Amino acid sequence: MATRRAVVTGASSGIGEAAARALRAGGWDVVGVARRADRLQALEEATGVVAFAADLTRQEDVDALALWLADTGPVHALVHVAGGARGTERVEDARPADWQWMFEANVLSAQRLVAALLPQLRAAAASDGHADTLFVTSTAAVTAYPGGSGYNAAKAGEAMLAHALRLELNGEPIRVIEVAPGMVFTEEFTLNRLGGDQYAAERVYEGVANPLTAEDVADVIAYALNAPGHVNLDLITMRPVAQSAQHLLARGPLRVRNAEV
Numbered sequence: 453m454a455t456r457r458a459v460v461t462g463a464s465s466g467i468g469e470a471a472a473r474a475l476r477a478g479g480w481d482v483v484g485v486a487r488r489a490d491r492l493q494a495l496e497e498a499t500g501v502v503a504f505a506a507d508l509t510r511q512e513d514v515d516a517l518a519l520w521l522a523d524t525g526p527v528h529a530l531v532h533v534a535g536g537a538r539g540t541e542r543v544e545d546a547r548p549a550d551w552q553w554m555f556e557a558n559v560l561s562a563q564r565l566v567a568a569l570l571p572q573l574r575a576a577a578a579s580d581g582h583a584d585t586l587f588v589t590s591t592a593a594v595t596a597y598p599g600g601s602g603y604n605a606a607k608a609g610e611a612m613l614a615h616a617l618r619l620e621l622n623g624e625p626i627r628v629i630e631v632a633p634g635m636v637f638t639e640e641f642t643l644n645r646l647g648g649d650q651y652a653a654e655r656v657y658e659g660v661a662n663p664l665t666a667e668d669v670a671d672v673i674a675y676a677l678n679a680p681g682h683v684n685l686d687l688i689t690m691r692p693v694a695q696s697a698q699h700l701l702a703r704g705p706l707r708v709r710n711a712e713v
Contacts, residue, residue: 456580457481457525458677459517459569461508461561462534463501464491466638467588470670471531472501478674481525485517486534508534508561509553518568527572529584529677532562535610537645540599554606562587562613573626582625582681586673587614591634591689595698603645618686627684629676634691634698637663659703663692 458475462468463484469491472484476499484492484501485508492503504520506513521527535558538550566585577583592600593607611630618628637657646652657663669690676685694702 455479455481456528457483457576458529458531458584459483459485459521459527460501460531460533461485461565462532462588463495463503464488466533466641467633467636467666467669467673468531468533469495470666471533471588471673473499474667474670474674475531475677476501478678480529480677483521508564509556511564514561514564514568518572521569521572526576526579527569527583528576528580529586530565530569530573531584531586531588531673531677532565533588534561535588535606536641537603537606539602539647540645541602542599543601546602551602551605554602555609558606559609559613562610566613566617574624577625582627584627584629584677585614585617586627586629586631586676587611588669588673589614589630589632591632591691591698593632597698618684625681627681629685630687631669631672631676632687632689633664633669634689634695635660635663635701636666636669638666660692660701661694661704661706663694664690 458480460468460472460482463472464486472482476482482501483504484495485504485506486492487507489505492505495501496503504517506517508514538553539546573583587610589611590607592604593611596604614628614630642656672688672690694706
């Protein structure tokens with residue numbers, strides 16, 4: 453079988469970039485998709501990931517991506533990482549424009565990509581045994597928290613898209629995988645959510661022992677895609693040990709209670 457090819461969105465930074473690097477290191481052909489062409493170009497030069505600049509909130513960009521992929525080889529996996537959060541306001545104070553952006557970036561981009569690339573995924577599955585779709589959502593998709601309502605709603609929408617897609621593809625050799633991380637420290641996610649406030653972004657992680665990294669999530673993505681084709685990891689929830697639940701976060705060193713010295 454020819455080398456498998458994955459399309460990784462959000463590949464210019466954070467989890468998307470780490471996933472593109474991990475898959476490439478594991479022998480995959482990888483197409484990295486994001487808006488920032490300069491960062492994609494640097495990734496291409498460093499790793500061999502093929503860059504394709506696109507804004508996934510624009511249908512014309514998604515159509516252009518699908519046409520280019522069809523001309524350049526098979527698509528065995530869609531790894532949808534692109535998305536994001538804006539704002540931490542209460543429902544009554546939220547800006548509808550922020551919610552609209554989150555729905556476009558997290559949910560409609562996923563729908564656009566599935567609709568555009570499913571014919572190519574089906575062709576790869578028919579030729580090579582199976583194909584994959586993988587969506588990076590969030591623990592925010594299942595647990596609400598004050599100030600998170602817009603992101604909760606957007607990620608829950610993306611998660612429901614994945615759940616419905618899995619049912620719709622029943623009987624086809626196409627896996628639908630959801631990876632839902634809790635607290636992940638990346639260079640941009642929280643900073644962007646908080647409008648560029650570096651101090652506020654740093655406080656989110658202050659005192660937390662080893663929040664997840666982008667590379668941690670990328671390892672799980674690579675594991676799920678490299679599992680035998682008949683094994684589907686429907687939902688992988690991952691958190692740092694310091695975060696027992698969305699609302700329960702330990703700050704400070706982790707220590708064993710009542711341990712004998």
